[in-house]
Amino acid sequence: MSYKEAIDYMNAQLPMFHRIGAAAYKANLDNTLALCGLLGNPQNNFKCIHIAGTNGKGSVAHMLASILQQKGIRAGLYTSPHLKDFRERIRVNGKKISKAYVPAFLSKHMEEFEKISPSFFELAVAMAFQYFKEQHVHVAIVEVGMGGRLDSTNIITPILSVITNISLDHMQFLGETVTKIAQEKAGIIKPGVPVLIGERQEDVDAVFKKQAKLMKSEISFASDHYSVVKIRNWGRKAIHLNVDAYRDNDIFIRKIPCPLGGDYQLKNLVTLLGIVEELNKQGFEISAEHIKKGIRYSAVRTGFKGRWHVLSLKPLTICDTGHNEAGILEVISQIGTIPYTKLHFIFGTVSDKNPDLLLKHLPVKATYYFCKADIPRGLDADSLKLLAAEYKLKGKSFKSVPLAYQAAKLAAKEDDLIFVGGSTFVVGEVV
Numbered sequence: 235m236s237y238k239e240a241i242d243y244m245n246a247q248l249p250m251f252h253r254i255g256a257a258a259y260k261a262n263l264d265n266t267l268a269l270c271g272l273l274g275n276p277q278n279n280f281k282c283i284h285i286a287g288t289n290g291k292g293s294v295a296h297m298l299a300s301i302l303q304q305k306g307i308r309a310g311l312y313t314s315p316h317l318k319d320f321r322e323r324i325r326v327n328g329k330k331i332s333k334a335y336v337p338a339f340l341s342k343h344m345e346e347f348e349k350i351s352p353s354f355f356e357l358a359v360a361m362a363f364q365y366f367k368e369q370h371v372h373v374a375i376v377e378v379g380m381g382g383r384l385d386s387t388n389i390i391t392p393i394l395s396v397i398t399n400i401s402l403d404h405m406q407f408l409g410e411t412v413t414k415i416a417q418e419k420a421g422i423i424k425p426g427v428p429v430l431i432g433e434r435q436e437d438v439d440a441v442f443k444k445q446a447k448l449m450k451s452e453i454s455f456a457s458d459h460y461s462v463v464k465i466r467n468w469g470r471k472a473i474h475l476n477v478d479a480y481r482d483n484d485i486f487i488r489k490i491p492c493p494l495g496g497d498y499q500l501k502n503l504v505t506l507l508g509i510v511e512e513l514n515k516q517g518f519e520i521s522a523e524h525i526k527k528g529i530r531y532s533a534v535r536t537g538f539k540g541r542w543h544v545l546s547l548k549p550l551t552i553c554d555t556g557h558n559e560a561g562i563l564e565v566i567s568q569i570g571t572i573p574y575t576k577l578h579f580i581f582g583t584v585s586d587k588n589p590d591l592l593l594k595h596l597p598v599k600a601t602y603y604f605c606k607a608d609i610p611r612g613l614d615a616d617s618l619k620l621l622a623a624e625y626k627l628k629g630k631s632f633k634s635v636p637l638a639y640q641a642a643k644l645a646a647k648e649d650d651l652i653f654v655g656g657s658t659f660v661v662g663e664v665v
Contacts, residue, residue: 240337241320244354265352266386269360272346276367280310282390283509286378286419287398287432289561290502293494294398294432295377296538297506301528302373303327303535305520310366310374312387314355317540317555317662324362326369328535335365355379359386383421394512395422395451397442398432398505401560412437420445428452430512432505456508462500465489475499479507487522493533496542496554497571498564503529540661542568545654549646550574553654553661557583559591565655566595574651578642581622582606582635582660585613592656593625601645602629605638607659635663 235243270277283298285291292313302309309327316322321330339361340347347357366374376392378385400416416438423429423445431442434455446453461480475492477500478485486507492499506529510520532538545551550572556565569577577600583589584607596602604619606612615631615638622629632638642652654664 235337235341237333237337240340243340244320244357262384263386263389265350265356266359266389268350269347269352269356270363270389272343272350273360273364277363277390279367280371281373282392283373283375283394283396283513284378284387284390284392284422285375285396285398286382286385286422287396288401288415288419288558289556289564290398290432290498290505291377291396293499293502293538293541294396294505294509295375296536297494297502297529297532298509299325299328299375300532300535301506301510301520301524302375304524304528304531305518307518308370308372310362310369310371311536312359312362312366312374313377314358314379315658317658317665320358322537323358324365325536326366326371328537330537331361331365336361339364353386356386378419378422381415381418381421383418385422388422391424392422392427393516394509395424395427395429396432396505396509397422397429398502399560400435400438401558413441416441417445423449423451425449426451428454428512428515430505430508431455432508433457433501454508454512456505459511460486460504460507462503462507464497464500477503479503481507487526490526491530493530494538494541495544496564497568499541539665540658543661543665545664546652548648549643549650549652551643551646551652551654553664555658555661556655557592557657558587559595562592562595562656565653566597569597569651569653572651574649575647576601576650578603578646578650578652579629580605580635580638580642580652580654580660580664581618581656582615582638583613583618583656584609584611584659586611589613589618589621593622593627596622596625596627598626600627600629601642602627603638603642604629604631605635605660606633607635607657607663609659612657612659635660639664 299309299311311325324331376387400412462477465476474495477490479487540555543553554565579600580603582605604615606615619631
């Protein structure tokens with residue numbers, strides 16, 4: 235079996251939520267437990283840091299992995315979804331899982347696995363844990379796929395649980411209110427394991443405190459102690475950030491260059507600093523210099539893409555995977571800080587989310603290029619155009635993301651701005 239054959243098998247035989255939606259969602263941990271049981275429970279062979287949250291968990295996970303690498307710790311990183319290649323999900327010290335490992339793993343265990351009938355995500359999680367074990371990872375940073383309580387990653391017992399923030403997303407599975415969603419995210423809090431919350435949010439703080447008390451877990455809020463202030467954007471046209479970090483209002487680290495240019499990263503950096511403090515309580519001895527260099531080289535080390543990612547300078551072309559209401563609001567705010575003559579907005583979303591939550595925030599003064607990502611879940615571009623018209627958003631529909639992208643590039647002048655977003659899968663086709 236080749237790598238391509240392995241991926242084709244996984245796509246064809248195993249339901250993947252990110253491609254087809256609800257039909258692939260399994261609201262229990264049974265299959266993951268069974269898969270890992272067959273493998274001898276590899277997740278028990280290394281330390282884990284578990285990261286949940288509506289937004290920011292991917293950025294935090296990648297920057298934390300880079301900091302641990304800077305410290306000299308052999309770090310595993312499991313994230314989802316991928317943008318281009320399945321191997322993006324599973325990394326050790328920034329290096330993607332080998333192409334040879336994926337088909338070898340499937341071939342060795344396929345007969346046993348098929349008796350369990352796992353989903354794509356369940357199998358990916360089991361594969362990651364087995365790979366981390368075989369690669370002698372010291373610490374694995376594990377990003378929750380969706381929710382927390384019933385997410386396949388939630389079979390681990392971490393040394394630290396992290397929840398970045400809560401906003402409305404995946405409501406058909408997690409609940410219609412931020413309180414219900416918080417309860418699902420709080421499901422990653424384990425007995426006696428400390429939990430760090432990135433942001434204090436009045437609507438949901440009590441949910442986390444209650445669960446932490448029930449689990450007899452120490453709880454802390456990063457934003458109680460840390461703040462991060464943007465000094466300036468460095469590089470042309472707001473490509474990167476340069477920030478000062480404070481702890482209890484005293485300067486902590488000066489002039490941290492962050493390659494992830496979105497202003498929303500300021501919140502993620504606060505969470506990150508809180509994580510490091512919690513790890514240092516456990517004896518990690520991560521210094522300010524480890525933090526500074528780890529953040530600076532995080533994109534290069536971990537291959538992180540798609541978050542305020544600059545694709546071109548002339549015209550300035552940026553993509554961002556923000557795909558829920560809170561994420562889009564951050565994106566629109568950031569676009570408002572950039573000087574341009576005309577905005578060309580390439581936009582697509584998925585059919586099982588409420589597009590109105592996004593469309594109502596999009597700028598009217600833009601030319602839109604509505605498109606459908608190459609997945610079954612993608613919302614038809616013509617339908618999206620009709621919905622957008624209700625919000626006075628004008629543009630054309632395109633049969634594919636590449637066609638929309640090409641049209642925008644042909645139409646844009648050098649001093650215009652092209653933005654690509656609305657869905658992780660739309661971004662995945664341009665990076």
